[in-house]
Amino acid sequence: MIPQAFDYSSPRSLHEALVLLENGEHKVLAGGMSLVPMMKLRLATPGRVVDLSRVPDLNRIAESGGVVRIGAMATHHEIETSPVVRGQCPLLSEAASHIGDVQVRNMGTIGGSIAHADPAADYPAALVALEARVRLVSAHSDRTLDAADFFLDAFTTALAPGEIVLELEIPAEDSSEGYRYEKVAHPASGFAVVGVAVRIKKNGAAISMARIGVTGMGPRAFRDRAAEKLLEEGADIARATAAVGAGQEANADLYASADYRRHLAAVHAARALTVALSRAS
Amino acid sequence: MKIAGAHTVPAAREWAFALLQDPVVLARCMPGCQALERTGDGEYHMKMKMVLASMSGLFDGRVKVADSCPPESFRLTVEGAGKIGFMKGEGVLTLAAVDGGTGVAFAGDVHVGGTLAAVGQRLIDTTSRMLIKRFFEKLGAEIAAGEAARAAPYPGDLY
Amino acid sequence: MATDRYLAADAADLVEVDYEPLAAVADPEKALAAGAPAVHPQWPDNIAFTFHQEGGDTEGAFRDAEVVVRQRITSQRLIPTAMETRGVVAEWRAGERSLTLYSSTQIPHLLRTLLAGILGMPENHLRVITPEVGGGFGSKLNVYAEEALAAFVAMRINHPVKWIESRRENFQATIHGRGHVDYFELAAKRDGTMLGLKLKLIQDLGAYHQLLTPAIPTLSVLMMPGLYNFPNISADIVGVFTNCVPTDAYRGAGRPEATHGIERMVDILAAELQMDPAAIRLKNFVPANAFPYATATGLSYDSGNYAAPLKQALDAVEYPKLREEQKRARAAGRLMGIGISTYGEICAIGPSPATPAGGWESATVKIEPTGKVTVMTGASPHGQGEETTFAQIAADELGVDIDDVLVVHGDTAVVQYGIGTFGSRGTAIGGTALYYALQDLKAKVKKFGAMLLDTQKVTLAGGTCTDEVSGKSVSFAEIAGAAYRALKLPPDTEPGLVATRFWEPPNFTFPFGAHIVVSEVDRDTGAIEIRRYIAVDDCGKIINPLIVAGQVHGGVAQGLGQALWEQAVYDDSGQLLTGELTDYAVPKAHLMPWIESSHTETPSPVNPLGVKGVGEAGTIGCSPAVVNSVVDALAPLxxxxxxxxxxxEKIWNAIQQGGRA
Structure with a gap:
């Protein structure tokens, strides 16, 4: 449990950080909740670690024009407790509250988490359901992608060498919306065996908008558009969620088989929708 | 761990079969393959760099093609060992003509040991399938780019 | 030798091991199959030993039985996971030719004796110090290679050597626990009277024998009748080598396996006969007037009132009302379960013939010249709190303030020889040795007190010694000072106030109790909710209720760990797949139910304190209560x-299959 020797840089500006990262071999330290354990096991042996914690303003959380911007270095705890996030996109705040434990939430950041793209991470379900966008910058580029296009596969994102996540842009949830993040936590790791994030808008008794994001079940988080459509066409929750995850690859490990994960995704989608519906006005 | 799946290769069956046994093609398409050197009949020495999230490791190993029944099936063994662990994948690949090319079905076992297996248990299944998927995606891209056609020494000296 | 941990890890990284994998077998039943790979070529059938035990007429009992139930029951392999991994510091003083070894161990004196042999050095040049130990649960009841290696290297390089085990090493180099596959058969009459019990016990030993590896399943066999009046018992143990970490003592050590087996079998019999699981237990308990009770396995149960804790637990849950609630829940389609476990354990291990290294314990009490009291115990507690319990015993007996008592342990240069901490023995044996040493000293203190007061009869209380006739008194400290100053001595009395006792128990003690678990299973997901956990434990006389509660809580946590989460998983090649805490699920605070703990107190006649032991009770009582509860919840399916x-997922699969059946 001893890492290999490595060089450490602690840039004081974004520009300095991006110039350093032009060397594609360097690793970004953005909280270290995944990177540091990997280094201690020597599964990761970076030559240089670039710590973003001293880059100013990277943890800013602010809303303007109906868009909530969350800096990559905002911690899970900040996102869980931020009045802006709680008020404007409470689904993300609820998902953050399920991550790891208090110590992890105090150290881990949203940028670090999504760049790592663990298939069992909590955020991605909420981000795809929120139709969030991810802003990526490098020394030479600045681009913004839909979250759904950012997560490519297990531990695989659209980040190019030298690029970092700068911030997330999340369209504010309508205050009449209902939302819910339901999670089955692994009893050892606390990671999501399955996590389902949903948003609902009601029009009278009918559902006028539904968003369902699923994490943990497959190699990457996905939106179940078929189930969303069924709900928006008037199907009841049981019918709409019966096939959640159909056609998606499913993970398997010692704790839960692929079939069981798929089943959990459907069950918890229904439960999340039920709660979301009760919260919608 | 058992592993099975199917991918489509955008090439006719005989052609797909030849590509799948071509060391140049294998070297290009196997994720992280840095060198592939022929050591015997259907046997190759391989150097590979696995990069997955923040994890990375060098593997030294071999690739073996056996029980070749062109153009229908063959047995492929890929194994490697490095500081972070060792792995061995063995399975039978079966080729059948499908719309748009050749369907390649595989079924076999993946065995992972060492640190990788002891601490990465929840990821082995997911990442094994992902690496296989990447291989076939790359193969498809190679074919599409016409690169494979120039590189493959069909009918070659493999069988 | 590396000069720091970083260098050591870098150096180890440079070692490239070229393994030639051999065929392996990680499952004890597969290891017994014909043609299985041999773990040790010299024992091709992988059988390390077999052991047969028989009492009564088991064949007759099965012949006469009106009903026989059979079940294969496993107690899965567990990883003890003490919070503190093992650690060793070895310091060689060449000038003195003496070695001081600090080790996180449960048995400092035995370690010293065995190390002397391993290192080939005189035992009296070796000092073992065991400072505060962060948990053991049996996993540090061993002598490990690293203890000898660190010592050897320190002597070779003439420099102190430190070795701390990583968590991964802890999972792969420190003993595991359990690892049973049990085939039970239970013969009974249709009225629920249990007649006979058969067991074939396949013990996964791992690859080698550690200190007590083969002894653990024999404890299971001894305790297989549980609390029941079973006249006829037959058991066969097959000890099987596998390519896994050796199994050895882990909290409960053989008794959780035995209890899980018999308590599951009793429930299976009750279900077969459609009897209430509480009623069938009450019908078959060894009656309260039958003690001492000779079991068919050759033990003598010391004392008991087995119905008492069960009745107390049933009252606590309002059992009849709870069954009514269950009926309503079932009618509404809910899966609610009530599980009972009534356990017995064999503790205070144990009389010397039952142990490989002496089953006694020692205590020295020294009243210092200032009147302060120092207790040296060989019991070497590692977190159970005997520093407090023993101080209470000493303070009560000598009539001094508890803050004037210091309990010292875990240093072979300070403490007289001792055995150590395991098998719920600390207070029952070590406490008793202390008790007798205190009686010796009390008598001597009174002699000095009487001399100073110039009287015959004195009492000792409240820090003073009082003449019963005149009411005059002298303080404890004055007596102590006089005993060391020795200007005058009572007749036939030596100066000083030190007493040592080595106490050999005449028998084990047999604590018992009843645990009830109320659970609810989520029909859609198979998730289990523990709604209530009731533990009524009888560990004999209770000296410190808070410490007993701590032991019960910790024990139940580890029992729940086995029942719900923990399992060491190997693949067929012998690779441990649960190699870190990310996959091996130990109980966590937020997963624990509220434990409603209470007690009955049936003193043990084995020792004058009447205590029995409680360190393992929670673990032993827990797992069958949980499984019985969940099986009860699923019974309608x-x-x-x-x-x-x-x-x-396992529960969900059972629901799916039950739904189809």
């Missing part, structure tokens, strides 16, 4: 047995 751990 035709489920009869599920092996641990009860993971949600």
């Amino acid at each position: 035709g489920v009869r047995h599920i092996d641990m751990p009860l993971t949600p």
Whole structure:
């Protein structure tokens, strides 16, 4: 449990950080909740670690024009407790509250988490359901992608060498919306065996908008558009969620088989929708 | 761990079969393959760099093609060992003509040991399938780019 | 030798091992199959030993039986996971030719004796110090290679050497626990009277024998009758080598396996006969007037009132009302379960013939010249709190303030020889040795007190010694000072106030109790909710209720760990797949139910304190209560047995299959 020797840089500006990262071999330290354990096991042996914690303003959380911007270095705890996030996109705040434990939430950041793209991470379900966008910058580029296009596969994102996540842009949830993040936590790791994030808008008794994001079940988080459509066409929750995850690859490990994960995704989608519906006005 | 799946290769069956046994093609398409050197009949020495999230490791190993029944099936063994662990994948690949090319079905076992297996248990299944998927995606891209056609020494000296 | 941990890790990284993998077998039943790879070529059938035990007429009992139930029951392999991994510091003083070894161990004196042999050095040049130990649960009841290696290297390089085990090493180099596959058969009459019990016990030994490896399953066999009046017993143990970490003592050590087996079998019999699980237990308990009770396995149960804790637990849950609630829940389609476990354990291990290294314990009490009291115990507690319990015993007996008592342990240069901490023995044996040493000293203190007061009869209380006739008194400290100053001595009395006792127990003690678990299973996901946990434990006389509660809580946590979450998983090649805490699920605070703990107190006649032991009780009583509860919840679906751990997917599969059946 001893890492290999490595060089450490602690840039004081974004520009300095991006110039350093032009060397594609360097690793970004953005909280270290995944990177540091990997280094201690020597599964990761970076030559240089670039710590973003001293880059100013990277943890800013602010809303303007109906868009909530969350800096990559905002911690899970900040996102869980931020009045802006709680008020404007409470689904993300609820998902953050399920991550790891208090110590992890105090150290881990949203940028670090999504760049790592663990298939069992909590955020991605909420981000795809929120139709969030991810802003990526490098020394030479600045681009913004839909979250759904950012997560490519297990531990695989659209980040190019030298690029970092700068911030997330999340369209504010309508205050009449209902939302819910339901999670089955692994009893050892606390990671999501399955996590389902949903948003609902009601029009009278009918559902006028539904968003369902699923994490943990497959190699990457996905939106179940078929189930969303069924709900928006008037199907009841049981019918709409019966096939959640159909056609998606499913993970398997010692704790839960692929079939069981798929089943959990459907069950918890229904439960999340039920709660979301009760919260919608 | 058992592993099975199917991918489509955008090439006719005989052609797909030849590509799948071509060391140049294998070297290009196997994720992280840095060198592939022929050591015997259907046997190759391989150097590979696995990069997955923040994890990375060098593997030294071999690739073996056996029980070749062109153009229908063959047995492929890929194994490697490095500081972070060792792995061995063995399975039978079966080729059948499908719309748009050749369907390649595989079924076999993946065995992972060492640190990788002891601490990465929840990821082995997911990442094994992902690496296989990447291989076939790359193969498809190679074919599409016409690169494979120039590189493959069909009918070659493999069988 | 590396000069720091970083260098050591870098150096180890440079070693490239070229392994030639041999055929392996990680499952004890597969290891017994014909043609299985041999773990040790010299024993091609992988059988390390077999052991047969018989009492009564088992064949006759099965012939006469009106009903026989059979079940294969496993107690899965567990990883003890002490919070503190093992650690060793060895310091060689060449000038003195003496070695001081600090080790996180449960047995400092035995370690010293065995190390002397391993290192080939005089035992009296070796000092073992065991400072505060962060948990052991049996996993540090061993002598490990690293202890000898660190010592050897320190002597070779003439420099102190430190070795701390990483968590991964802890999982792969420190003993594991459990690892049973049990085939039970229970013969009974249709009225629920149990007649006979047969067991074939396949013990996964791992690859080698550690200190007590083969002894653990024999404890299971001894305790297989549980609390029941079983005249006829037959058991066969097959000890099997596998390519896994050796198994050895882990909290409960053989008794959780035995209890899980018999308590599951009793429930299976009750279900077969459609009897209430509480009623069938009450019908078959060894009656309260039958003690000492000779079991068919050759033990003598010391004392007991087995119905008492069960009745107390049933009252606590309002059992009849609870069954009514269950009926309503079932009618509403909910899966609610009530599980009972009534356990007995064999503790205070134990009389010397039953142990490989002496089953006694020692205590020295020294009243210092200032009147302060120092207790040196060989019991070497590692977190159970005997520093407090023993101080209470000493303070009560000598009539001094508890803050004037210091309990010292875990240093072979300070403490007289001792055995150590395991088998719920600390207070029952070490406490008793202390008690007798205190009686010796009390008598001597009174002699000095009487001399100073110039009288015959004195009492000792409240820090003073008082003449019963005149009411005059002298303080404890004055007596102590006089005993060391020795200007005048009572007749036939030596100066000083030190007494040492080595106490050999005449028998084990047999604590018992009843645990009830009320559970609810989520029909859609298989997730289990523990709604209530009632533990009524009888550990004999209770000296410190808070410490007993701590032991019960910790024990139940580890029992729940086995019942619900923990399992060491190997693949067929012998690779441990649960190699870190990310996959091996130990109980966590937020997963624990509220434990409603209470007690009955049936003193043990084995020792004058009347204590029995409580360190392992919670673990032993817990797992069958949980599994019985969940199986009861699933009973309407035709489920009869599920092996641990009860993971949600396993339960969900059982529900799916039950739904189809």
